[in-house]
Amino acid sequence: MTSSPPSHAVEMKDIVIRFPGVLANDRVNLTLKHGEIHALLGENGAGKSTLMSALAGLYKPSSGTMRVHGELVDFNSPKDAIAKGIGMVYQHFMLVPTQTVTENILLGLNEPKFFMDLPKYDQKIRDLQDQFGLRVDPTMKVWQLSVGEQQRVEILKTLYRGADVLIMDEPTAVLAPQEIDELMNTMRSMTKQGKSIIFISHKLNEVTAVADRLTVLRKGVATAEGMDIEGLTGEKLAELMVGRKVIFRVEKKEQEPGDVVLDLREISAQNNKGVRALNKLSLKVHQGEILGIAGVAGNGQSELAEVITGMRGCEGSILINGEDVANTEPSAAIARGVAHIPEDRTGVGSAPNMTITENTIMKNYRDQPIGNKWSINFTEARDHARGLKDAYDILAPNVRTMARKLSGGNLQKVILAREITTNPKLMVAMQPTRGLDVGAIESIQRLLLEQREAGTAILLISEELEELLTLSDRIAVLHEGKVMGIMDAENADVKEIGLMMTGTKRSDA
Numbered sequence: 001m002t003s004s005p006p007s008h009a010v011e012m013k014d015i016v017i018r019f020p021g022v023l024a025n026d027r028v029n030l031t032l033k034h035g036e037i038h039a040l041l042g043e044n045g046a047g048k049s050t051l052m053s054a055l056a057g058l059y060k061p062s063s064g065t066m067r068v069h070g071e072l073v074d075f076n077s078p079k080d081a082i083a084k085g086i087g088m089v090y091q092h093f094m095l096v097p098t099q100t101v102t103e104n105i106l107l108g109l110n111e112p113k114f115f116m117d118l119p120k121y122d123q124k125i126r127d128l129q130d131q132f133g134l135r136v137d138p139t140m141k142v143w144q145l146s147v148g149e150q151q152r153v154e155i156l157k158t159l160y161r162g163a164d165v166l167i168m169d170e171p172t173a174v175l176a177p178q179e180i181d182e183l184m185n186t187m188r189s190m191t192k193q194g195k196s197i198i199f200i201s202h203k204l205n206e207v208t209a210v211a212d213r214l215t216v217l218r219k220g221v222a223t224a225e226g227m228d229i230e231g232l233t234g235e236k237l238a239e240l241m242v243g244r245k246v247i248f249r250v251e252k253k254e255q256e257p258g259d260v261v262l263d264l265r266e267i268s269a270q271n272n273k274g275v276r277a278l279n280k281l282s283l284k285v286h287q288g289e290i291l292g293i294a295g296v297a298g299n300g301q302s303e304l305a306e307v308i309t310g311m312r313g314c315e316g317s318i319l320i321n322g323e324d325v326a327n328t329e330p331s332a333a334i335a336r337g338v339a340h341i342p343e344d345r346t347g348v349g350s351a352p353n354m355t356i357t358e359n360t361i362m363k364n365y366r367d368q369p370i371g372n373k374w375s376i377n378f379t380e381a382r383d384h385a386r387g388l389k390d391a392y393d394i395l396a397p398n399v400r401t402m403a404r405k406l407s408g409g410n411l412q413k414v415i416l417a418r419e420i421t422t423n424p425k426l427m428v429a430m431q432p433t434r435g436l437d438v439g440a441i442e443s444i445q446r447l448l449l450e451q452r453e454a455g456t457a458i459l460l461i462s463e464e465l466e467e468l469l470t471l472s473d474r475i476a477v478l479h480e481g482k483v484m485g486i487m488d489a490e491n492a493d494v495k496e497i498g499l500m501m502t503g504t505k506r507s508d509a
């Protein structure tokens with residue numbers, strides 16, 4: 001008998017993939033064993049999605065080989081990959097909102113006249129759901145589903161097509177904590193039933209909770225290949241990902257806050273549904289101070305940022321350096337030195353189809369030397385953008401790169417660079433590090449602290465308590481549009497903050 005080594009579910013060897021100006025994968029190896037959960041990690045732009053897109057048949061490597069269950073493969077399209085049992089759940093879902101769950105799952109398949117017999121397929125899909133614990137009503141239209149449910153549809157879609165290798169590209173980024181737990185249970189149940197999974201994530205706790213081994217990419221190169229998870233520390237992982245030891249606690253300098261810059265007096269406002277979102281909220285933020293806003297999502301955080309930046313009407317007064325700007329236009333806030341790091345980086349924060357240069361001058365294109373009375377000096381604008389690209393370490397081929405081509409971390413740096421160059425008096429930062437990797441989080445947090453040292457008053461709204469404790473001078477806890485209590489961050493008690501987040505007043509706690 002010949003004793004050839006057992007074949008693996010997937011073996012990628014010496015994979016090279018280039019884009020114009022970027023070597024996205026530089027001779028990368030990845031081996032996925034049968035029945036394992038293999039974590040794929042790396043900073044934004046490290047090349048994870050690219051590598052997996054090659055396995056899913058979307059890109060063709062310029063060199064290297066791929067084997068699936070021992071067989072050499074050469075995919076020309078996603079269809080070829082699906083035929084070999086490879087299913088990818090992409091970061092951005094590809095569902096048709098107006099169709100039902102079942103219709104979406106059957107879409108593109110040669111099921112004969114499936115629309116004639118939908119109930120039969122609904123049942124098939126229910127069976128698949130029971131098998132893997134993926135609950136979602138097959139008869140619902142996709143637009144009626146939550147993000148977590150849509151993700152389940154994407155997973156069901158790949159399972160329905162017979163995938164036995166599942167690639168999940170940052171599936172937890174869009175999920176709430178309970179949904180993450182459910183997804184992890186599903187993943188475990190899938191591997192128990194013979195599936196193999198490649199799981200892309202940034203978060204150490206998630207990786208250690210479900211994965212067996214990991215591969216780490218840094219700037220297109222693998223810095224760990226199939227390493228065992230056991231004994232892996234956060235420091236080690238960060239080092240593999242960013243190439244140097246990451247200081248998880250950025251240094252906050254001692255400094256006395258100055259005069260009041262933002263003075264909110266009894267602000268009330270409604271949300272988009274006409275329900276009261278802010279309820280007589282009063283707050284002050286001083287020069288050179290970071291005031292952190294803690295709270296469970298949906299307790300008025302978005303509306304608070306919007307009323308201050310002039311995007312939403314309200315009752316009460318908003319004094320910026322003594323001047324009331326309540327119910328004015330965003331331009332009035334900008335004119336008074338209010339900078340805004342919005343929650344939505346690609347809609348509100350930047351113009352995806354414009355270049356880095358255009359995105360960096362959005363707020364100062366009227367000012368010398370970039371703007372003259374009637375025109376924009378593009379040479380000046382480009383020089384300005386190049387300066388920012390260097391100063392803020394924005395990774396992109398050049399300043400003509402479209403914003404939509406940037407990774408989340410680099411896009412956030414463009415936005416911060418643009419806002420900081422306006423020398424703001426007040427900065428409203430909403431979830432500035434959400435979805436970013438450790439390296440980018442560290443740079444964004446540093447930029448915020450430098451802004452604090454420069455004397456800007458900063459209102460930092462975040463759902464990451466750790467981040468608030470690290471960066472803030474004081475923390476205010478928001479619950480149902482009210483401030484439940486304000487405390488110094490230095491000796492804040494996490495348990496007490498947690499209680500206030502669920503509605504217990506400081507005096508009752």
Ligand SMILES: Nc1ncnc2c1ncn2[C@@H]1O[C@H](COP(=O)(O)OP(=O)(O)O)[C@@H](O)[C@H]1O
Nearest residue numbers: 019022024042043044045046047048049050405
């Ligand atoms: N379609 C594309 N065209 C040009 N460059 C791309 C394309 N897709 C990705 N890149 C570049 O390749 C690199 C790796 O990107 P990606 O695989 O998306 O990283 P990750 O998934 O690890 O965040 C980045 O520099 C990115 O800008």
Ligand SMILES: [Mg+2]
Nearest residue numbers: 048049050091
């Ligand atoms: Mg990616």
